[in-house]
Amino acid sequence: MAGGKERELRRRIDSVQNTKKITRAMELIAATRVVKAQQRAREARPYAEQITKVIENLAAGGAEVDHPLLRQAEKVERVGVIVISSDRGLAGPYNSSVIRAAERQVQNARSEGADYALIAIGKKARDYFTFRKYEIASYTEGISDNPSYEDARKLADTVADLFISGSIDRVELVYTEFLSMGSQKVATRRFLPLEGTDTMAAVGSGEAGATDSFEFEPSPEAVLAALLPRYVEARLFGALLESAASEHANRQRAMKAATDNADELITKLSREMNRARQDAITTEIMEIISGAEALNDDDQSEEIAPVGAEN
Amino acid sequence: MTFQVELVSPEAITYSGEAEMLVARTVEGGDIAFQPGHVPFIGVLAVWSVEVIRPDGGRDTFAVHQGFVQVAGTKISILSDVSEEATEIDVARAQTAKDNAEAALTADSEDQDAAGALGRAELRLAVAGAEQA
Numbered sequence: 465m466a467g468g469k470e471r472e473l474r475r476r477i478d479s480v481q482n483t484k485k486i487t488r489a490m491e492l493i494a495a496t497r498v499v500k501a502q503q504r505a506r507e508a509r510p511y512a513e514q515i516t517k518v519i520e521n522l523a524a525g526g527a528e529v530d531h532p533l534l535r536q537a538e539k540v541e542r543v544g545v546i547v548i549s550s551d552r553g554l555a556g557p558y559n560s561s562v563i564r565a566a567e568r569q570v571q572n573a574r575s576e577g578a579d580y581a582l583i584a585i586g587k588k589a590r591d592y593f594t595f596r597k598y599e600i601a602s603y604t605e606g607i608s609d610n611p612s613y614e615d616a617r618k619l620a621d622t623v624a625d626l627f628i629s630g631s632i633d634r635v636e637l638v639y640t641e642f643l644s645m646g647s648q649k650v651a652t653r654r655f656l657p658l659e660g661t662d663t664m665a666a667v668g669s670g671e672a673g674a675t676d677s678f679e680f681e682p683s684p685e686a687v688l689a690a691l692l693p694r695y696v697e698a699r700l701f702g703a704l705l706e707s708a709a710s711e712h713a714n715r716q717r718a719m720k721a722a723t724d725n726a727d728e729l730i731t732k733l734s735r736e737m738n739r740a741r742q743d744a745i746t747t748e749i750m751e752i753i754s755g756a757e758a759l760n761d762d763d764q765s766e767e768i769a770p771v772g773a774e775n
Numbered sequence: 776m777t778f779q780v781e782l783v784s785p786e787a788i789t790y791s792g793e794a795e796m797l798v799a800r801t802v803e804g805g806d807i808a809f810q811p812g813h814v815p816f817i818g819v820l821a822v823w824s825v826e827v828i829r830p831d832g833g834r835d836t837f838a839v840h841q842g843f844v845q846v847a848g849t850k851i852s853i854l855s856d857v858s859e860e861a862t863e864i865d866v867a868r869a870q871t872a873k874d875n876a877e878a879a880l881t882a883d884s885e886d887q888d889a890a891g892a893l894g895r896a897e898l899r900l901a902v903a904g905a906e907q908a
Contacts, residue, residue: 508787511854518845518854521817522817678817680817682803687843
């Protein structure tokens with residue numbers, strides 16, 4: 465009988481409703497996480513700012529050193545690409561856009577005739593690049609969700625070692641900038657070599673006033689040498705935190721869209737189901753009527769006829 | 776006269792307050808004390824304690840494992856990867872760490888990690904001890 469269609473729709477509605485429960489829960493979780501991640505990114509900013517300011521003051525004090533992290537290679541033979549992705553999916557276009565930007569960097573390196581070294585963070589980047597037969601030089605997982613400074617330091621050390629040993633001559637950092645809750649953007653930044661202290665200073669805010677003549681202990685060069693590795697770590701840490709916040713914001717948005725979509729689907733399916741049920745009832749009434757009519761053909765026909773006419 | 780002291784770690788600003796004087800130790804120069812009006816200064820800190828003397832005469836002691844100090848105007852910033860307030864130090868844990876590091880050093884006197892760990896553990900104990908006294 466026609467009840468089959470109704471039952472089938474009922475089942476679909478139930479399944480959509482279950483999916484909606486999941487996406488709704490994920491949306492709520494992502495919403496709380498994004499707030500936390502955003503706060504961490506904000507709290508970490510003073511350190512990076514202060515370090516930049518110290519470098520600024522050093523540059524004003526005329527410190528210029530020959531630090532390995534400032535080495536400008538004459539010919540770039542191998543480019544390191546750090547890509548920060550997430551371990552888990554269901555985050556909308558978050559992973560695909562950052563991975564695509566990283567792939568572009570690899571292709572740039574190739575077109576310059578240089579080799580590449582992929583430094584992948586997060587399962588998604590690894591899966592993408594291994595599937596496409598790219599070689600991954602270094603892989604880290606389990607940190608992109610909620611990065612600690614220790615993670616950033618280890619990673620920065622790995623990259624700095626590769627750079628200092630000369631096995632890579634340039635490093636690009638591809639991550640997602642967190643501009644606001646509603647807007648995140650994939651960013652590609654030169655990670656190493658660090659630009660000269662002058663340029664770093666020019667980028668900084670310049671609040672401390674370059675007119676102050678600083679005293680340095682032990683010496684401007686020694687301070688800078690101790691400071692640069694910290695600066696590299698802080699930059700990577702900042703990028704990790706921003707990426708984490710972006711990941712959660714993207715997931716929240718994707719899950720909200722999914723929840724809304726589920727709502728819409730439920731409404732549509734419910735309408736369809738109700739119509740199917742009405743059809744079934746109508747058909748059933750018709751059948752009963754025609755059955756009854758066939759049984760008492762003569763005397764009942766006048767009373768029932770108007771009901772049949774309404775249908 | 777006082778100045779503003781900020782202890783900044785990569786994760787957050789861990790301490791912020793007014794102070795009359797700040798005592799730290801740089802990698803080469805030994806102890807150095809800052810008072811308001813000090814000339815602008817940038818230094819690399821040794822693995823040592825930093826003492827903040829508050830306007831009310833009390834003092835806050837921190838164990839600072841590497842870092843920088845910047846004095847600019849009326850503000851002193853301590854930038855450090857790891858810094859701990861004396862009251863937060865787990866003495867028992869520091870003691871265990873010290874014992875472990877010493878054991879590792881007797882086994883291999885060239886062990887850089889153990890030497891570093893020993894230095895940090897000793898500093899923790901020293902700072903925590905100063906607080907209790």
